[in-house]
Structure formats: C-alpha cells, structure tokens
Amino acid sequence: MTNPPAPVADRHQVGVQESQIVLPPSLVDVAAGQLRRMIIGGQLLPGDRVVENQLTQQLGMSRPPLREALRVLEREGLIRSLPRKGAIVTPLTLHDVYEIFTLRDEFEVLAVNLGIPVRDPQRLERCRARLELMAEAARAGDQAVFTECSFEFHVAVIGLSGHQRLEAAYRTLQLQMLLCMTLNHRARADKEDFVQNVGRHRRLLELIEGGDRDLVLHELAHHGDRTFLDDIESTLDGHSDVALAWLERVREGE
Amino acid sequence: MTNPPAPVADRHQVGVQESQIVLPPSLVDVAAGQLRRMIIGGQLLPGDRVVENQLTQQLGMSRPPLREALRVLEREGLIRSLPRKGAIVTPLTLHDVYEIFTLRDEFEVLAVNLGIPVRDPQRLERCRARLELMAEAARAGDQAVFTECSFEFHVAVIGLSGHQRLEAAYRTLQLQMLLCMTLNHRARADKEDFVQNVGRHRRLLELIEGGDRDLVLHELAHHGDRTFLDDIESTLDGHSDVALAWLERVREGE
DNA sequence: GCCTAGACTATTGTCTACAGTCGCCAAGCT
C-alpha cells in the first residue's frame, strides 16, 4: 500500500484556480481519489466486482461516504452500478475505446483552437508547474505518481482554453483513457522511458508557447502512446463497424 | 406538487438501449430526478442554498440516499457543494452561459457529422418516438413535461451519432442549459407556442431524414430559443472578454 | 459605541444498525 500521492481529479480543482484548498477534504473525496488510483493503477480491472464492505475495510471508513464516492465514480464512467446487484469496474469494448479516443481528440482540437495562442500567462504557468512535477516524478521513477502528473499536465493544457466545462469533460474522458491503458499490462515503462516522455511533453509546451495551433495539434495527434492498440481486437469484444474502421485509420496514419 | 413525469437523465437510460428497465429505481434515482425537476423547473434558483434536512422532509426519505443524489447532481454541474458549508444550486455567470452554449453547439456539430446520414434506423425511430411524446405534451399544455420531452428529443438526435459518451456529455450540458433558462421568468410559453415548437422540431427531424448535414446544422444553429439572451448582461456577473465577444457575435448573426 | 469572546444553533459529516433483495446450494418431489 503506497502513500497517497496527489489526488487525481479532485472536485476542488475543477474550475477553482489556486484557491485555498487547505480545507481538509471530506472522506468522500478521499475515497473517490483512492478508488480512482486503484482503478487506473490496475488493482481493480474492468469487469471486477466492487464490493462495498471489502472497500470499507481497505479504506478504513464506513459505507455511507464510500457509497457517495461510488456515485461520483459512476458519473465519471469508471464504474457501472446495477441496482441491487452491485457495482463493477466499467467493462470496455472496442467500441468504447474508439469513443474515448476519438472524443478526446475532438476535445483537444477544440481546446487548442480556443486557447492558442495563449492569452492568460497564468494558465501557461500552471502547465509549467505540472510539467515540473512530471519531471520530478520521472526522476523518482514512480509509475503511479508519474501517471497522475502526466494526467494533470494534459488537463492543464486543455485548461489553456479557459473553458472550465471543456476541461471537466476532458478530465473525465482522460480518466477513461487511463482505464483503457490498464488493459495491457506490458505498458510498464522504465525510468528511461519516463525521461523521454517528459521530453516529449516539454517539446509540446514549447510549441504551445510558440503559438502555432497547427504545430500543437500535429504534436498532440502523434503524442499519445498508441502502441497499446496493437493487438487490442483480440482482447476486447464489441467490434462495431465504426470502431474497426477507426482502428484501421489510426494504424494507417502511423 | 405535480405527479412525477418521465425522469430526466436517469442513469439507466445512459448507454442502455431499451433494455429491461422494469427494475424499481433506487431512492437515489428518485431523488436525483426530483431534484433535477425542482432545479430546471425553477423552484430552486441558481445560488439558492440546498439544505439536506429540508429536502429529506420534502422528498420523504432519509439523508443517505439524498446525499448520494446530491453527489450525482454535483457531477452533472447542477449544484455546487462546499465541504462543511453545504450545497447551492450552481450560480451562473455570463461566462458560464457562454461556455454552455458554445460547447453544446460543438457537440451538436460532432454528432451531426458522425450520425448523418443516419445508419441505424432504430436510432431514428427513437427520435420519432420522442417527438411524438413532445407533441402529446404540447397538446396537454404541460410546461414541465414538454420541457422534459424536448430535452429527450434533442438527446435522441445527438444519439444518432451512436456515440454514447458524446451523448452523455451533451446530456449534461443540455441540463445546464435548462438551468440557464430558469434565469428569465418570462419564458413561460402558451399552448400555441408549444405547437409551433413541435413544428420546428418536426422540420428538424425531416431534415435529418433527408440526410443533408449542412441543412441540419443550419437548422440546429437557428433552432434554439435565444431570446432569453436579450438583456442577460444585466442579470449576470462574470463578463469575461470571450463571453462578451460571443454574445456580440450571436446577436449579429440574428 | 465598537470590538472581542463565548456560547448557542443550525447544518453537515460520519457511523452503526436493521431491513430487503439476490443468488446459490441442497434437499425433496416428479
């Protein structure tokens, strides 16, 4: 059991720019953060049952705050709950993967068109700070923290648009993408990869500072680690036509 | 107190096409639906405090399910909760209105590009069914039910894309737009307006069946009732530059 | 008269307990 790093997608960070977050978070927030980490960390895999009593024991709290956290995660699309039957980590089909990737791309395009060139230097500063946290996590070689910092960096980039609702929608979708990533287990990168990864992100930030939308979009399009799509058809069900066509397109483009 | 009409944005309708929804909904679902209706019906206005004990009394249930429902509504952006200080109906600034309208338009464009011309006739059938419900509500002259049916029709149109996550995101945003609408009180339409309204929607559906994206997009762009934007600057704070520029553009375009 | 400190009230945060429901397994019937 690792010490809790910076929480992912906490409520208090949505739409509140650097306000006083010294208030002790409620147990619901703690539970939601822990659950997110357990899911995107791969300890709970898509399809796994989520039993309340077990979690209360693991998290050291009673059921009511945990249940509220489950509602939050359900709304985020990380778990799916059936009345009187319990909850499971959202199972993914190939069509789901298609939806997540394509919609996320669209959000990125929207955000870039709105946010670049950058108007508010404070937003850019937020990106820089997140990038530094990434670099720090890379040096430490901590996979979980690195993933979270990378996540927050991308959210900050979308935040350049100054569009809180777009940012929130992107945050949700990016979380689901991390859920996708738990499907291939060989994605564990070593320390060297981390450093390279930070380099790619630093280049992206430089392009952003440059202010050329097309360059940023191009970098974003070829930015993600899409190697995990390699033999994904064999691991997933739900092969809709559009999903298969999309997969084809993605592979041709690379 | 009116009888509960068809619930808006119930969990079981998200991504589940016509499965057996005969299971009795949990109290959390009931509470969430009731709260939505109270908010978009204007009984709870933006900025109003939402006190748990009062609501338990009104809804006839205990606090745990109600609190879970509040978490859901918070995630949908209809209420905002501050730890240990309670919850309020999300207060809106002019910038919020700008965000909601612009992002919703983008979602519509995405959905039309994905969903038109229509591939799956079943999805079209869903639109038709919803339109009929609208017409029925219009004949009955029931404002609340009509609003809900109109809401569901628009969601069904977005659903033509076959993109569940896009549909869910749109649903959330459309709910927030209904929240915007509660800001002007003179929007109460009479029965005649309802009929005209249904006519506009029927024309939209015909264009969809025609399969011409541009025509559909054009109709959608001039479809909404934007009269409520008339003197909105005077009622709201938060006049960001982008929001003012957008408002200018919208008014020029009409 | 104004400011500060203390208590009080209202409200939220959390926990424990109980009721209801689902699913499994075994025993009995056909």
Add this chain to the structure above:
DNA sequence: AGCTTGGCGACTGTAGACAATAGTCTAGGC
C-alpha cells in the same frame, strides 16, 4: 436424472443517531 423449492448467506438499500464544524447572536470589556 432433472426440475423445483425452500433455506441460507452475502450484499445492497435505507434509516436514525451521534459527532464535529461553521455561522450567529449576545454579553461583556475597552
């Protein structure tokens, strides 16, 4: 042997009570 049925265990749904915190009002002192 196969199907049905009753019971049992596990889990979720809900209620009520208790604890803690924030806001408010009043009383006292400067």
